[in-house]
Amino acid sequence: MENPADKLPSPEEAAASWQEQLRQELHRSVPSAWRERLLEELTDHLSDLKEEAGMETFAHEARLGSPQEIAAAAAAEYRQLGFFARRPLLTYLVGPLVVVPVTAFAVVFLGCFVFGMALEALFWLMGVEPPLESSAVVANAQVQFLAFGFRFLPFAPLAWFFCRLAHRHGRGWTSAMLACGVIAVYALLFTVTLTAETAEQQGMLMIGLSLPFPTHWFNYLQAAAPLAVGFSFLWSAARAKRQFPGTGPQLAAADSES
Amino acid sequence: MTQRRTNPDFLNGVPELLLLELLSRRPMYGYEIVQAIRAATAGRLDFGEGCIYPVLHRLEGGGSLASQREECGGRTRIVYRVTAAGKKRLADARAGWRQVAAAVEAVLQGGTGGKSSGQIAVA
Numbered sequence: 001m002e003n004p005a006d007k008l009p010s011p012e013e014a015a016a017s018w019q020e021q022l023r024q025e026l027h028r029s030v031p032s033a034w035r036e037r038l039l040e041e042l043t044d045h046l047s048d049l050k051e052e053a054g055m056e057t058f059a060h061e062a063r064l065g066s067p068q069e070i071a072a073a074a075a076a077e078y079r080q081l082g083f084f085a086r087r088p089l090l091t092y093l094v095g096p097l098v099v100v101p102v103t104a105f106a107v108v109f110l111g112c113f114v115f116g117m118a119l120e121a122l123f124w125l126m127g128v129e130p131p132l133e134s135s136a137v138v139a140n141a142q143v144q145f146l147a148f149g150f151r152f153l154p155f156a157p158l159a160w161f162f163c164r165l166a167h168r169h170g171r172g173w174t175s176a177m178l179a180c181g182v183i184a185v186y187a188l189l190f191t192v193t194l195t196a197e198t199a200e201q202q203g204m205l206m207i208g209l210s211l212p213f214p215t216h217w218f219n220y221l222q223a224a225a226p227l228a229v230g231f232s233f234l235w236s237a238a239r240a241k242r243q244f245p246g247t248g249p250q251l252a253a254a255d256s257e258s
Numbered sequence: 259m260t261q262r263r264t265n266p267d268f269l270n271g272v273p274e275l276l277l278l279e280l281l282s283r284r285p286m287y288g289y290e291i292v293q294a295i296r297a298a299t300a301g302r303l304d305f306g307e308g309c310i311y312p313v314l315h316r317l318e319g320g321g322s323l324a325s326q327r328e329e330c331g332g333r334t335r336i337v338y339r340v341t342a343a344g345k346k347r348l349a350d351a352r353a354g355w356r357q358v359a360a361a362v363e364a365v366l367q368g369g370t371g372g373k374s375s376g377q378i379a380v381a
Contacts, residue, residue, distance in 0.1 A: 034315060041288050041311050041336055048289040065306025077312035085319040168321050
């Protein structure tokens with residue numbers, strides 16, 4: 001006659017069943033990157049428990065918790081993460097793709113508006129008419145200076161913003177450099193042409209992307225600005241990590257899309 | 259039949275404080291952290307050990323912890339350490355906990371209120 005005890009699963013089978021059940025529970029509650037990482041660490045933990053002296057046959061569930069409990073905890077903790085931490089690809093790839101052109105155009109238009117208003121106010125305060133004819137050269141120099149600023153202004157600060165964001169949310173270096181790369185491509189293609197209003201011609205503002213490749217060397221300088229921000233961020237992070245292990249951004253941590 | 263021994267109080271903000279505090283002393287991997295909690299609390303806190311990993315992952319996702327694969331005891335482990343942001347978070351959590359503990363202690367000592375210099379917001 002068959003002994004009922006023979007039908008009981010072995011400790012290994014029970015552990016494997018527990019892991020499989022946990023995998024299924026996690027499949028419903030957290031993204032794959034979280035799931036695989038959690039399973040890897042729990043498998044390690046299980047091995048440690050097995051090595052621990054006096055470990056009972058089925059005590060792994062009593063020590064680690066049931067698959068349902070762990071999956072519920074994982075889902076709760078995952079929900080507590082902010083949007084930027086939960087959606088790295090959306091944040092560091094799609095984010096710059098959308099934010100950079102909007103910001104660049106906004107900066108140029110707002111900059112022109114503010115600059116124009118400031119000039120108007122200045123002439124009004126001085127009680128003189130804007131000198132369209134006499135100082136066209138000066139006016140052109142002013143707008144060229146303005147255009148020069150526009151070509152750098154949105155990109156370097158945006159690169160810094162995304163690097164800071166990656167740092168704050170504990171992302172690896174790939175997230176920061178991905179964002180800087182997207183910004184650099186925009187900067188490479190971005191072109192602004194400003195012409196001052198004179199007696200002979202109307203003022204003109206042209207914004208666009210020089211496709212397929214920019215021919216002016218200045219565009220390459222523009223692209224270098226966000227990349228320089230990204231690399232300086234990496235450099236300072238690596239230095240902080242060497243001096244104070246564990247305090248810098250996680251250069252060694254592998255990025256994983258949630 | 260296994261019996262769940264998870265203390266619900268442990269799951270309300272305290273794990274974060276404990277994990278940050280212990281990891282601020284030295285980098286550790288998950289099993290080591292559990293052992294450290296048991297040793298430091300003389301086993302008074304009873305919790306599902308598997309539940310610390312999601313907390314660790316959330317703290318890492320929030321930038322308070324950094325992790326690295328390292329060779330420990332013949333196996334490759336994921337070792338956690340506190341970042342600069344984590345140290346700041348720990349300082350805030352410590353201060354918050356001390357305020358709460360002092361407030362609760364004041365109540366337990368029969369305090370009637372109105373003498374405290376600050377207020378504590380309980381979410």
